[in-house]
Amino acid sequence: MCLSGTLPEKLEAAAAAGFDGIEIFESDLLNFDGSPARVRQMAADLGLAIMLYQPFRDFEAMPQDLLARNLARAQRKFDVMAELGVETVLVCSNVQDIAIDDPARAADDLRQMAEAAAQRGLRVGYEALAWGRHTRRWRQAWQIVQQADHSALGLILDSFHTLSLGDTLDGIQDVPADKLFFVQFADAPKLSMDVLSWSRHHRNFPGQGDLPVAAFACDLLAAGYAGPLSLEVFNDEFRSAPARLTALDGMRSLIWLESEAGGVALPEPARFAGVDFLEFAVDATAGRELEARLRALGFGLAGHHRSKAVDLYRQGGVNVILNMEQDSAASEHFQLHGPSVCAIGLKVDDAERAMTRARALCCQEWRGPVGPSERSIPALRAPDGTLLYLIDDRLAERSIYESDFILQPEAQSAATGLASIDHVAQALPAHRLDSFVLFYRAVFGMQAEAVQEIADPYGLVKSRAMVSPDRNLRIPLNVSESGHTATGRFIAAYAGSGVHHIAFRTDRLFDTVEAIDRSVARMLHVPENYYDDVAARLGLDDTLLTRLHDDGLLYDRDPHGDFLHVYTEPFRERFFFELVQRDGYLGYGAANAAVRMAVQAQMSRTGATAADR
Structure with missing residues (x-):
């Protein structure tokens, strides 16, 4: 059965x-x-x-x-x-x-x-x-x-x-x-x-x-x-x-x-130090558009690949790769899904141990072509086909970026304070949630947090975050039975499951948003009514409330600390960025997600953007 x-x-x-x-x-x-x-x-x-x-x-x-x-x-x-x-x-x-x-x-x-x-x-x-x-x-x-x-x-x-x-x-x-x-x-x-x-x-x-x-x-x-x-x-x-x-x-x-249960011996799960890089599959047009958004967020061109049409953008500890190489895994991904994340690099303590465990747990290993002096990076495919690279620099003389890229002497645009990737969220068809939960739990030893139910104007979205024991790696999984919710629209545009939401972490979000070129990296509009509610619900003082309102930020709090965040407008209905300041807070701003989904629904229905307001 x-x-x-x-x-x-x-x-x-x-x-x-x-x-x-x-x-x-x-x-x-x-x-x-x-x-x-x-x-x-x-x-x-x-x-x-x-x-x-x-x-x-x-x-x-x-x-x-x-x-x-x-x-x-x-x-x-x-x-x-x-x-x-x-x-x-x-x-x-x-x-x-x-x-x-x-x-x-x-x-x-x-x-x-x-x-x-x-x-x-x-x-x-x-x-x-x-x-x-x-x-x-x-x-x-x-x-x-x-x-x-x-x-x-x-x-x-x-x-x-x-x-x-x-x-x-x-x-x-x-x-x-x-x-x-x-x-x-x-x-x-x-x-x-x-x-x-x-x-x-x-x-x-x-x-x-x-x-x-x-x-x-x-x-x-x-x-x-x-x-x-x-x-x-x-x-x-x-x-x-x-x-x-x-x-x-x-x-x-x-x-x-x-x-x-101790019946068979598997290698211990990897210990993660976070996300090392995100790789986007793009063509020339999408690549230029995404490059402009990255630059507006403070990323600079850090290097060109030694043998492929691949560029590296960097800010703080965040590495973003734009892959335009023809006849590659990225180009196949682009043909299927359009501009989107095709690979994620995960920093692990022991890539060989992690791959041995993955093979034992029925994972599909992937090996791509490697040019002279370039590094062979072990990789496996997630259940949706996304490549997951396992980055282990312990024994390497050079980082993968030094091996595979001709690095620029210095960044070509001003940084805005983004320091790391806080979390990477995936949108899945509703029937695939259990499969992904098992994959991340069994292969990577991650823990499943409680399901959050979020009201989208056009249906219910369920979110379940997978987190590593030390919380260095966070992957929220989102599903919806409705094809008209934000999650449903992504899956339709993307023609399947994939990364729809990338959160960059900063220690000074107010300074970061002031440094961003918001004419290019447009932030999602926050309704005025939100600020009245959050002030009453969380007892915010007038000074903080005014700063949140003026910069268009959202706020949440849990017993562990505060959370400030802001969303960009979606990129071609496929993915969006989030900028977060996490001061001890353990969640993902679920209390504010309904606001984000309502604004995204309005944008999808009317085509209006923040620039039209």
């Missing part, structure tokens, strides 16, 4: 992602126009074992007159299992209102089913559904299995069914390892809804949600479990997403999970 498509398509996707085996969900088999033996052969041809058949529902503790019928139903399923070549069937706890609250009766019924299975060389695994009529917790299920006392009956665990109830695996060490027949994993976001709806529509892969699945796996392996780690995920977005992409995410999640 994790994957979209027909049964053959699901099998092919699982095999392509490197899975050893699969579960067969009954509905997939029922909807397949072929015999169980044919499914068995298809799986074998792809190198896949069929490890579980499920679900067998509403069996135990029913009125006595239904037992014979249920045992006959089980025999028919055993026939199917024999054709499939699968040994274990999952029996989930009864949800029917007429089920009897009698553990001894449930144990006796399951013992009879297990005996029938054993006669055919099969096994029965009993699982507690979180919404079961009488059996909801794994300890209840284990007590029933113990009481049944049959070698062909064991326990099946599901992380969602346990963790969604706030339960743990405390006591699992008392269960003999050979009685743990099978384990399924699913994560989920924290939501306030009934557990059945939560399970059927909002599960996701380990590492994508908020449940303590890694601790669950740790306890499980410590208890001696050595069987398959499986994924059982019901998710509306997964059902419509390309099966191969979803399967790859599933494999990445299991590798990450096993590593977190």
Whole structure:
């Protein structure tokens, strides 16, 4: 149920992602126009074992007159299992209102089913559904299995069914390892809804949600479990997403999970020192336009590439690269997306270690042509195809800029005080958020912050920031179900996901905005009503309020400090810059984002800019 498509398509996707085996969900088999033996052969041809058949529902503790019928139903399923070549069937706890609250009766019924299975060389695994009529917790299920006392009956665990109830695996060490027949994993976001709806529509892969699945796996392996780690995920977005992409995410999640639980050894995630550079794919026209904006923001031309049509602009610790090289990865990116960020350079403590981890987590490595005396920089592709370069200068005699560029003796325009890249935000199609969360968490060891919901005039935008443990790297991820929000318009203009928002950090924002050429780098207009509200809401004094108003700045505050920021107008509906002063503040100005989106919506609708006011 994790994957979209027909049964053959699901099998092919699982095999392509490197899975050893699969579960067969009954509905997939029922909807397949072929015999169980044919499914068995298809799986074998792809190198896949069929490890579980499920679900067998509403069996135990029913009125006595239904037992014979249920045992006959089980025999028919055993026939199917024999054709499939699968040994274990999952029996989930009864949800029917007429089920009897009698553990001894449930144990006796399951013992009879297990005996029938054993006669055919099969096994029965009993699982507690979180919404079961009488059996909801794994300890209840284990007590029933113990009481049944049959070698062909064991326990099946599901992380969602346990963790969604706030339960743990405390006591699992008392269960003999050979009685743990099978384990399924699913994560989920924290939501306030009934557990059945939560399970059927909002599960996701380990590492994508908020449940303590890694601790669950740790306890499980410590208890001696050595069987398959499986994924059982019901998710509306997964059902419509390309099966191969979803399967790859599933494999990445299991590798990450096993590593977190100590089952496999992965190199430690990289430690980041921030963003080293941003690279834009441009043509000559877009390059001139973007160059003018950069110069107006205080960037100067710092060098030309030694062998390519690539220019370097620099201010403080910020490096911006404009790539106009034909027949390159950047030109391919430009043909697909227009002028936009095609690559990000990340400063890491050990690029080799970071790449080894990335390869182990199913990342696509990328190598481009390297000219004489130029440096080969390890790189991988993000889920949207953006190149992520890993910059490690520890052992290099020269920086990548000294190696690859003919540097100018000095900047050609006056700096405005921009010191570093504070954060880089990406806009994603709504169904891709979980994929990116998993990528940044598993590959780079980043942490997912709470989802922020922001009201755009044309819909809701959800934002979830990924941050490195030391907060040196910040990547907010934005999604929207509406195609008319700021995020939706970007995705339409860009023809996919990508960087739509780059924040430069300064220690003196008032001085910075006064030094900027605002006739070229136009700032987003802030409505007058905003200042009345922020003054009342945060109790600002008149002096600060006047300065904010006169310079068109926005302000926010959290328990850690203050935040001043201002946005530029969008560049061709694709991306915009933000200038920020962060004085201990940990957020991203979410309280002001609705104002920004409203102004951008007005600009998109009317075409008016700050120069028209």
